[in-house]
Amino acid sequence: MATKTIAGISVDVSGEGYMNDPSQWTKEIATEIAKEEGIDLTEKHFELISWIRTKVMSGEALTIRGIGKSGIVDIKEFYQLFPGAPLKKATKISGVPKPASCI
Amino acid sequence: MKKLLILGAGTGGTIMANKMRKVLERDEWDITIVDQFKTHYYQPGFLFIPFGMYKKNDVIKPKSDFFPVGLNVIYSKIDKIEPENNRVLLEEGVVLNYDYLIIATGTRTAPEETPGLKGDLWYKDIFDFYTIEGALALADYFKTWKGGKLVVNIAELPYKCPVAPLEFVFFADAFFTERGLRDKVEITYVTPLPGAFTKPRATKMLGELLKDKNIHIIPDFNIAEVDNVNKKIIDYAGVEVPFDCLVSVPTNMGDPMIERSGMGDELNFVPTDKYTLQSQKAENIFVIGDAANVPTSKAGSVVHFEADILQENLMCAIEGRPFTAKFDGHANCYIETGYGKGTLIDFNYDTEPLAGSFPFPGIGPFGLLKVSRMNHYGKLIFRWIYWHILLKGKEMPIDSEMQMAGKKL
Numbered sequence: 256m257a258t259k260t261i262a263g264i265s266v267d268v269s270g271e272g273y274m275n276d277p278s279q280w281t282k283e284i285a286t287e288i289a290k291e292e293g294i295d296l297t298e299k300h301f302e303l304i305s306w307i308r309t310k311v312m313s314g315e316a317l318t319i320r321g322i323g324k325s326g327i328v329d330i331k332e333f334y335q336l337f338p339g340a341p342l343k344k345a346t347k348i349s350g351v352p353k354p355a356s357c358i
Numbered sequence: 359m360k361k362l363l364i365l366g367a368g369t370g371g372t373i374m375a376n377k378m379r380k381v382l383e384r385d386e387w388d389i390t391i392v393d394q395f396k397t398h399y400y401q402p403g404f405l406f407i408p409f410g411m412y413k414k415n416d417v418i419k420p421k422s423d424f425f426p427v428g429l430n431v432i433y434s435k436i437d438k439i440e441p442e443n444n445r446v447l448l449e450e451g452v453v454l455n456y457d458y459l460i461i462a463t464g465t466r467t468a469p470e471e472t473p474g475l476k477g478d479l480w481y482k483d484i485f486d487f488y489t490i491e492g493a494l495a496l497a498d499y500f501k502t503w504k505g506g507k508l509v510v511n512i513a514e515l516p517y518k519c520p521v522a523p524l525e526f527v528f529f530a531d532a533f534f535t536e537r538g539l540r541d542k543v544e545i546t547y548v549t550p551l552p553g554a555f556t557k558p559r560a561t562k563m564l565g566e567l568l569k570d571k572n573i574h575i576i577p578d579f580n581i582a583e584v585d586n587v588n589k590k591i592i593d594y595a596g597v598e599v600p601f602d603c604l605v606s607v608p609t610n611m612g613d614p615m616i617e618r619s620g621m622g623d624e625l626n627f628v629p630t631d632k633y634t635l636q637s638q639k640a641e642n643i644f645v646i647g648d649a650a651n652v653p654t655s656k657a658g659s660v661v662h663f664e665a666d667i668l669q670e671n672l673m674c675a676i677e678g679r680p681f682t683a684k685f686d687g688h689a690n691c692y693i694e695t696g697y698g699k700g701t702l703i704d705f706n707y708d709t710e711p712l713a714g715s716f717p718f719p720g721i722g723p724f725g726l727l728k729v730s731r732m733n734h735y736g737k738l739i740f741r742w743i744y745w746h747i748l749l750k751g752k753e754m755p756i757d758s759e760m761q762m763a764g765k766k767l
């Protein structure tokens with residue numbers, strides 16, 4: 256397990272840069288990771304981040320469909336907030352592990 | 359009399375009916391199974407139909423051929439489960455009470471979930487092969503197709519038999535090569551996954567196979583809509599892929615009955631303990647097969663391994679003992695790669711598919727993550743095993759629990 260200093264705080268991260276311990280997350284960390292991904296966080300981002308964190312920390316699986324039904328954004332808006340690979344970027348910035356795709 | 363009720367007489371329901379009838383006394387236990395159809399479909403055979411390798415008759419048999427003596431069979435649509443009343447309502451107002459319930463209603467394709475998929479071109483230039491109707495329509499279409507852009511798209515995760523669309527493109531490559539049309543057919547595999555498969559080693563191996571066969575892959579594609587006028591699929595990020603023939607694996611969902619019962623997640627799969635197979639909603643309800651939300655493949659082999667675990671745990675519950683069996687997520691999939699060859703993957707919740715030999719360490723006869731003629735026979739033999747051994751709940755020389763022996767790390 257690697258550690259990385261983000262926004263002045265030392266956190267545990269996976270090889271791909273996802274935080275291993277969601278409780279180490281702060282808003283400042285989110286802003287910093289988002290910057291690396293080329294995203295400026297808005298209110299809407301934080302609203303969704305908080306929804307994602309609640310969902311993941313209660314042990315539920317995260318899917319694009321689920322986010323579309325969150326009541327905060329639809330899937331199109333989700334793509335606009337986190338362009339490219341929205342689920343990967345959103346989870347990374349939310350300080351939760353990379354979602355496993357089981358098929 | 360105590361009552362065990364089984365919903366769905368597909369792979370899982372039929373296996374459980376056979377297993378439980380053997381272990382529950384006839385004078386103490388009534389066992390009832392309900393299904394809407396009288397025909398049992400061998401779904402893995404659907405893959406072979408578009409390429410003329412199987413006909414309809416190769417994949418259907420009467421369900422009644424596989425039921426044990428002493429089983430009550432009801433052909434009817436299930437309306438809903440009432441877990442708080444320990445009863446199930448059928449469509450014609452029939453009410454069935456139960457002491458224990460097994461849900462085995464599987465998954466179905468839901469093309470209506472993607473705008474435009476079931477549009478003007480449905481079964482004209484757009485097909486699925488996860489239903490008997492789709493597979494037969496595509497077989498007809500391929501008989502006279504002159505070539506063009508063949509796009510195979512997976513709409514959403516999870517979907518049953520995760521290797522089937524890969525096998526489809528491998529078969530398509532061989533089929534059009536044999537017909538002398540391959541240079542006129544451009545094959546593109548468009549998937550929401552980041553690569554050909556989920557786990558690193560299988561993804562690498564299968565990704566290289568795609569490349570060798572000149573099949574393009576477009577990963578990380580989450581379909582938003584199908585444009586029937588301009589014949590292209592468009593994803594949420596705005597990426598467009600044009601097609602002449604689109605073969606879709608539509609969104610897979612649990613039966614609407616699960617939703618009506620208030621027992622499903624956002625895709626109507628039933629929240630289930632991934633180790634014990636007990637439903638999270640009620641202690642006397644268990645779930646097997648594609649209907650469950652457990653994080654492993656939705657596949658017949660998984661159903662077969664789960665059946666051993668479920669039988670043991672159901673007996674524990676009935677006899678008031680703590681659960682003794684634990685499901686490890688074991689899946690085992692033969693993958694057709696075309697030209698009479700195939701490969702094989704074996705994995706569980708914690709161990710990704712690895713190279714090696716199966717089922718006997720060092721001997722095989724099947725090779726894991728290798729392309730061989732033997733693996734192809736494995737798949738063909740599977741149909742015989744399915745009809746004659748698996749559905750009847752008989753013993754097979756393969757452990758339910760995944761084995762590390764024979765695997766290379």
Ligand SMILES: Cc1cc2nc3c(=O)[nH]c(=O)nc-3n(C[C@H](O)[C@H](O)[C@H](O)COP(=O)(O)OP(=O)(O)OC[C@H]3O[C@@H](n4cnc5c(N)ncnc54)[C@H](O)[C@@H]3O)c2cc1C
Nearest residue numbers: 366368369370394401402436463464519647648657658659
């Ligand atoms: C194209 C294709 C290829 C495949 N290839 C393979 C393979 O190579 N290897 C492999 O292991 N697996 C393969 N599979 C997957 C395998 O067939 C399934 O995972 C397996 O059959 C699931 O069994 P099940 O009992 O969960 O559901 P099913 O066998 O689908 O049974 C569900 C039953 O429930 C009934 N039902 C549902 N809702 C209701 C209702 N409301 N009222 C009444 N009845 C209802 C249905 O009629 C059906 O009979 C493949 C599947 C497909 C489509």
